[in-house]
Every structure is written in structure tokens, then in C-alpha cells.
Amino acid sequence: MAPAGTLWTVPVQHSGKVIKATAALGGVTIEIPTSYEHFVDNKKPEFLAKFPHGKIPAWEGADGFKLFEGIVIARYVATLAPNAGLLGHTSEEAALVDQWIHLVESEVDNYTTLIRGLCSSVIPYNKPSHNLFLERQLRAVNTLEQHLSTRTFFVGERITLADLYIATMIQRAVTTTLDAAARTKLPNLIRHLETIVNQPTLKEIYGPIEYAEKAIQFTPPKKEKEAKPAAAPAPKAEKKPKAKEVDDDDDEPSVPEEPKAKNPLDDLPKSTFNLEDWKRAYSNKETRGAGGAIEWFYQNYDPAGFSVWRVDFKYNEELTQTFMSSNQIGGFFNRLEASRKYLFGSVGVLGESGNSVIAGTLILRGTEAEPVVNVAPDWESYTYTKLDLANEKDKAFFEAALAWDLEIDGKKWADGKNFK
Amino acid sequence: MSPAGTLWTVPVQPQGKAIRATAALGGVTIELPAAYEHFVDNKKPEFLAKFPHGKIPAWEGADGFKLFESTAIARYVASLAPNAGLLGHTSEDAALVGQWIHLVESEVDAYTNMVRGLCSGTIPYNKPAHTLFLERQLRALNTVEQHLSTRTFFVGERITLADLYIAALIQKAAASTLDAAARTKLPNLVRHLETI
Numbered sequence: 001m002a003p004a005g006t007l008w009t010v011p012v013q014h015s016g017k018v019i020k021a022t023a024a025l026g027g028v029t030i031e032i033p034t035s036y037e038h039f040v041d042n043k044k045p046e047f048l049a050k051f052p053h054g055k056i057p058a059w060e061g062a063d064g065f066k067l068f069e070g071i072v073i074a075r076y077v078a079t080l081a082p083n084a085g086l087l088g089h090t091s092e093e094a095a096l097v098d099q100w101i102h103l104v105e106s107e108v109d110n111y112t113t114l115i116r117g118l119c120s121s122v123i124p125y126n127k128p129s130h131n132l133f134l135e136r137q138l139r140a141v142n143t144l145e146q147h148l149s150t151r152t153f154f155v156g157e158r159i160t161l162a163d164l165y166i167a168t169m170i171q172r173a174v175t176t177t178l179d180a181a182a183r184t185k186l187p188n189l190i191r192h193l194e195t196i197v198n199q200p201t202l203k204e205i206y207g208p209i210e211y212a213e214k215a216i217q218f219t220p221p222k223k224e225k226e227a228k229p230a231a232a233p234a235p236k237a238e239k240k241p242k243a244k245e246v247d248d249d250d251d252e253p254s255v256p257e258e259p260k261a262k263n264p265l266d267d268l269p270k271s272t273f274n275l276e277d278w279k280r281a282y283s284n285k286e287t288r289g290a291g292g293a294i295e296w297f298y299q300n301y302d303p304a305g306f307s308v309w310r311v312d313f314k315y316n317e318e319l320t321q322t323f324m325s326s327n328q329i330g331g332f333f334n335r336l337e338a339s340r341k342y343l344f345g346s347v348g349v350l351g352e353s354g355n356s357v358i359a360g361t362l363i364l365r366g367t368e369a370e371p372v373v374n375v376a377p378d379w380e381s382y383t384y385t386k387l388d389l390a391n392e393k394d395k396a397f398f399e400a401a402l403a404w405d406l407e408i409d410g411k412k413w414a415d416g417k418n419f420k
Numbered sequence: 421m422s423p424a425g426t427l428w429t430v431p432v433q434p435q436g437k438a439i440r441a442t443a444a445l446g447g448v449t450i451e452l453p454a455a456y457e458h459f460v461d462n463k464k465p466e467f468l469a470k471f472p473h474g475k476i477p478a479w480e481g482a483d484g485f486k487l488f489e490s491t492a493i494a495r496y497v498a499s500l501a502p503n504a505g506l507l508g509h510t511s512e513d514a515a516l517v518g519q520w521i522h523l524v525e526s527e528v529d530a531y532t533n534m535v536r537g538l539c540s541g542t543i544p545y546n547k548p549a550h551t552l553f554l555e556r557q558l559r560a561l562n563t564v565e566q567h568l569s570t571r572t573f574f575v576g577e578r579i580t581l582a583d584l585y586i587a588a589l590i591q592k593a594a595a596s597t598l599d600a601a602a603r604t605k606l607p608n609l610v611r612h613l614e615t616i
Contacts (some may be wrong), residue, residue, distance in 0.1 A: 025580035072518040098492035324541040
């Protein structure tokens, strides 16, 4: 039988898998060019002439009909085999197939993609976002679990495109966000996944399910090849979104595993100043005054092993609501988590909404700021100025930032965060 | 003519607008409960019994058929009025309607939402992400602009669900990410929005 059309995709692409499964169950023969090289061929004029957005999956029917957007192609291929019932048998069933696919696309799979983006620094990492996305994904996943608790398939009594699509996206989720702990609460969803993936006609298309023991976590980028998201967002973003098109659906080999590098800060000569003791003193004592934390600091500080810094946000003109700026500081501190052993911070937003600055102080291991702060992908959104505690102005700045009563150009401290 | 069904939405919801527009052009009478209070009524047991995910838009047909997810409802309502041609006239037309809606949903509207989330603090703000999302949105907008540079409507020569749905999402974008400067480079998209 002559192929009904040609599908451009790559083997790891998830939405390509859905189309292949649809064609297999529907008995629709499709051609898949194996010599297709993504990121190369999809930029060529002949591809763009057919598919102006330059994306895959892309479909060209034997009749010349051209289509892109993965799920749309899958639905179209299903219409080529109406007897297979992959869209149900009535308008209502077809609508329900749409409903479940759209729910998973917009509230499960998009969060898998966002979380992978965060953990690989395509999107600057911050833990609150990571948690928010996991929560939202879980809400949708629980709706799916509930629906499947009384059903084998999503719509009606037979496999439809909804089952094929959802199994694909859940197969992707169980390798990333739905870890062993999460899966114990989703027995029906897993049963559904296993049922679809093990259909004889579909086994080879879906491949093995690689269940993750633990959900993916953030891996800070290697220090040597530190990308500069603030300084040069255009070149970095130019590269990454292209990786994203395939990443939206694929198994993500494009971000290599980061081996844990030994931290050079651990090799510094031992210091008499213990950062953990400082953090305790700061937390338990009044900041200013006799017997306070600042007094403790000057009694114990070791300027050979540590340094004190002023930090300023570079784009204060963009700050709006002070509570949002406070969130931003929190996010920055979250991203500095990998340097917890080497860092203390007291940073605040000063002024009022619409007329504010972010500034504060950091106490760092070693004598340079960069090795400690560049674990945060957005470290270059701030300037770091070493403070000389023998200088009256620097000393006053440092103490005021610790005491949360810092004032700059008439702007008073409104709110702040501590990294400790 | 008795209503074909009831649609739970709120007046400002863009996807709700697209469904209402579909019903209007298709001559499908739908009921819109004016007393519906979102964040309150959608958490009540009677709503959740019909719509377990608690989301709007939500549809209940006069025949009792229940549906949620905006594009699914929009497409279903369009299918209730096949002569209006809102899904085109062939499987291919319908597929193209799906293609354009999906592109705008996933690569324009998704980024409008992300940028709004960042700017409101719902998602912790950071500038590199903001810039990245705007860039990605622009790429899709340029594809759409290019397509409309030689066409009045997205698919064929008449209004389809693609025009209705996309206009609703672009209307939302024009109020947030597509500012005056951006719009000067998207004249066909703006012309299309105004037309619809």
C-alpha cells in the first residue's frame, strides 16, 4: 500500500511517537525519512517552504497536503482510518478524546517540560517555581488517576488517540517528575501506561519505560563553561530554544550529565571564622548593641579566610512592587543554595513600589565573590563590591544591611531576606 | 430554540469568548449562568460531580453530555453547526484549523501566561526567563504574521474556529506582551484581530 504521507520527526520525539502509534493502530502506512537531521534540515529553504515555522513533527500527505503541530497530525492521521475508532464513534466521543488530550498537554506535559527546563538551566532555576509546577502537575495527574480508577481506557471501551497520547506523555513524566514515591499513589495511571505500551503493535514504538527512582533535580552548570544569561541572553537563548523544539517531546539527550566537580573553596587553608557559628549568632542575638551579633562578628572574623561584599541589583529601574522584589531576592538565594557552606547574605529591597533598589551584604568564603555566587545562573544580574571594614562608610553599610536598617539615597529598607 | 447546552465561564475568559463566538456564528443557542462565581462555585460538590477537575470553561449539553477543556468545547460546539463551516469543509481544513489554534495556544498564549506569571510574582521573577519567553513568543508571532500577510483568514476564505480562537488569545496578548512597539511589526496580525 502506498504511504498516505511522509512524517518528519526524530526517534526520540514524543509527539512523533503518538503519530506513529496512531498510524500503526489505524493501519495507515507512513514514510519517515531516516536521513532527516534536525536543527540542520529544518532550517533549509526547501523545508521552510513547506513548513514555515520550521518545526517537527511535520506531515506532507501523498496528495501534497501539509500540516504541522504534533497532536494535530495525530488527529488527522486518525481520521484517515475512521474504522479504527481512534477518535471514538460520535462527535461526543471525539470531544472527550480532545478533552483528555488537552488536559494532559496543558497541565501535565507542559510542566514536565518546564521542570526539565529549570533543572537544566534553560530557564534560570529557582526552587519555588519548581515546587509550583510540581504541585500543578500533581493536581492534573490526580484527576487522571481518579478517572482511570473505574475505567480501562480514557474514552469508551476501546483504545483511542487519548490513550495513545496520554501514555506517551506519562511515559515521559515517569522518567522525570513522577518518581517512585509519586507513583505509589497513581496505580491506575501506571496500569494504563503499562497496558498501552505493551500492546503488541505498539511495543516497539513506545520502547521500554524507564521509571525514575527519584525525580530530576537541579544540576548547577559547570563553572568553566558558565553561561551568562544576564549579560548575553540573546546568544544563549538562541541556542537553547532550538533544542527545546525537540526537547518538548523527546528524551532529552541534549543536556549532558554534569559530573560533580570538586569545589576549590574546600581546598582553602582552614579559617578560624566558622560560618555556621556566625549564622547561629546572627539568628540568636540582637544584631546591634552590646552582646549582639555584629559585636560577635568583629570578635571572630578572619579577613584572610573570608570577605565581606556589597551586592546591588543591576536593573533597579525594572523593579515594581516591593513584595515582588522581595520574592526575587528569595529566588536568587534559592539559586545560591549550592554554595550554602560558603555564604551568608542579608539583602533587602529599599524604597517603595515603583521606586526601589535591591541591595545588601554577603559574607563569603575566600577573597573573591565569583567562585561562590556563580552557582546561580543569574549571578551577573548583580554587582559585587568588596567592602573594607576599616573604612567607615563600608563598615556602616555592612552593619546596616545586617540590621535591616540600611538606607540608600533616602530609600529606606522595606523588606529583606537572609541567606543563612 | 431551546439551548443546546450550558457553558460555565466568566466574561473575561478568552477561551470562553471563543466558544461564545463559535456558538454565535454557528447559530447555536447556549445558556450562560450569570450567577456563576468562579473560585467559589467550581469548588462545590455539585460542580465537581459534573466536572471533576473543577475548571472552566465547562459544558453540559441539553442531553447531559459533559465536557471541559476550552478547545475541545469550542470544536464540539462548532460540530453542532456543520453548515457554518467553522471547521472548514474537509478533514484537511479541520486539521489546518487545529494546526493554527495549537501553534498559537502553545507558542503564543503559553508565553503570555508565563510572562504575566513572572511579572505578577506568581512565578518568582527573573529577567533572563522573561526575555527568553518573549523571544519564543515573537518567533511564533512572526510565523503567524507571515501567514496572514497573504490572507484574510487563517484557513480558506471564510471565518473558522481558528480565527475566533486566535483573535481571543491575541486580544489578551495585545493587552500584556504585545505592546505598541511590537505591534508596529505585526500589522497583519493586528488587522486580523480588528477584523474578527
